[in-house]
Amino acid sequence: MRKIILLLSLFILNKSFAQLSGNKLSDKYVLVIHGGAGTILKSQMTPEREKAYQLALEKALQTGNDILKKGGTALDAVEACVRSMEDDPLFNAGKGAVFTNEGKNELDAAIMNGKTLGAGSVAGVTTIRNPITAARAVMEKSPHVMMTGAGAEKFASQQGLEIVDPSYFYTEARWQGLQRAKQEDSLKMKSDHADTARKSMLKQLENRDYKYGTVGAVALDRYGNLAAATSTGGMTNKKFGRIGDAPIIGAGTYANNNTVAISGTGWGEYFIRLVMAKSISDMMEFGKMKLKAAADEMIMKRLPALGGDGGLIAVDKEGNIAMPFCTEGMYRGFIKSNGEKVIKIYKE
Numbered sequence: 636m637r638k639i640i641l642l643l644s645l646f647i648l649n650k651s652f653a654q655l656s657g658n659k660l661s662d663k664y665v666l667v668i669h670g671g672a673g674t675i676l677k678s679q680m681t682p683e684r685e686k687a688y689q690l691a692l693e694k695a696l697q698t699g700n701d702i703l704k705k706g707g708t709a710l711d712a713v714e715a716c717v718r719s720m721e722d723d724p725l726f727n728a729g730k731g732a733v734f735t736n737e738g739k740n741e742l743d744a745a746i747m748n749g750k751t752l753g754a755g756s757v758a759g760v761t762t763i764r765n766p767i768t769a770a771r772a773v774m775e776k777s778p779h780v781m782m783t784g785a786g787a788e789k790f791a792s793q794q795g796l797e798i799v800d801p802s803y804f805y806t807e808a809r810w811q812g813l814q815r816a817k818q819e820d821s822l823k824m825k826s827d828h829a830d831t832a833r834k835s836m837l838k839q840l841e842n843r844d845y846k847y848g849t850v851g852a853v854a855l856d857r858y859g860n861l862a863a864a865t866s867t868g869g870m871t872n873k874k875f876g877r878i879g880d881a882p883i884i885g886a887g888t889y890a891n892n893n894t895v896a897i898s899g900t901g902w903g904e905y906f907i908r909l910v911m912a913k914s915i916s917d918m919m920e921f922g923k924m925k926l927k928a929a930a931d932e933m934i935m936k937r938l939p940a941l942g943g944d945g946g947l948i949a950v951d952k953e954g955n956i957a958m959p960f961c962t963e964g965m966y967r968g969f970i971k972s973n974g975e976k977v978i979k980i981y982k983e
């Protein structure tokens with residue numbers, strides 16, 4: 636009998652030790668961010684502008700790094716990174732968002748917790764200063780996953796989030812971007828005598844370079860949890876009520892501790908149709924593919940094959956990183972717990 640009790644207590648002790656070590660804070664963390672993909676060419680960039688982007692990306696990385704280093708969660712880190720870029724007029728998210736055809740700023744954002752598969756998003760909002768924080772509130776403070784327009788704004792205000800006048804989002808550069816997009820549209824209408832389908836295709840092709848600049852962050856924290864966040868103003872000259880891929884869970888944003896955390900940027904309609912982020916997760920989970928192979932298959936092959944373009948950032952449960960894009964460039968960077976830090980803009 637004493638032997639059994641001894642064995643039993645040894646078993647229990649062993650189990651709680653294993654549990655303890657399982658919860659032990661690891662030293663390892665990884666943070667990856669993007670500031671949008673598109674026709675970003677060194678030949679079209681001034682040194683000042685390049686420096687400004689580098690500094691903005693650096694600031695966002697540093698913000699997230701401080702959180703992860705102290706043992707903060709991936710969720711806190713990705714939200715803070717995205718907020719930092721939402722507040723920076725350089726990016727097409729929060730202040731600096733592009734204009735719709737009607738001259739408004741309609742913002743989309745989403746966040747996902749890889750540990751619980753909890754997710755939240757807001758779409759088409761015009762008065763919430765930091766849409767990513769509203770998305771997190773939807774995830775944590777409501778029974779819902781997605782809220783749009785006036786309802787999302789009412790909810791954000793009830794949650795005590797900062798509400799601003801729509802004019803807060805105005806920037807001269809984005810306003811001029813809308814005027815250029817409209818002008819090109821009307822010129823095209825006058826000169827193009829091709830059939831309607833061709834006309835609309837050409838129009839889409841022209842517009843595609845006006846829609847990039849979205850921001851996103853993905854992280855693996857010291858508890859082994861993954862999270863993803865994305866925020867955008869969508870595409871210049873978009874129609875009223877158009878929603879992109881960023882706030883669609885599984886398209887532009889996805890996180891699952893079993894596989895990967897992903898934030899996308901690019902031609903949203905194609906990311907939605909390809910169910911981009913969840914497809915990569917599924918290829919890893921059910922197809923046993925490695926992150927790089929799965930992400931390349933979707934971004935470098937299937938996306939352009941369908942007629943779209945863009946890129947994404949991803950970190951898997953082991954801390955492997957992928958940052959593929961099939962555009963000219965993508966503002967991107969990562970930082971790891973071992974101190975390795977990279978910030979890049981153009982193709983290699």
Ligand code: ASP
Binds near residue numbers: 848870900904
């Ligand atoms: N994916 C975004 C959208 O279509 C645009 C972007 O990434 O810049 O709304």
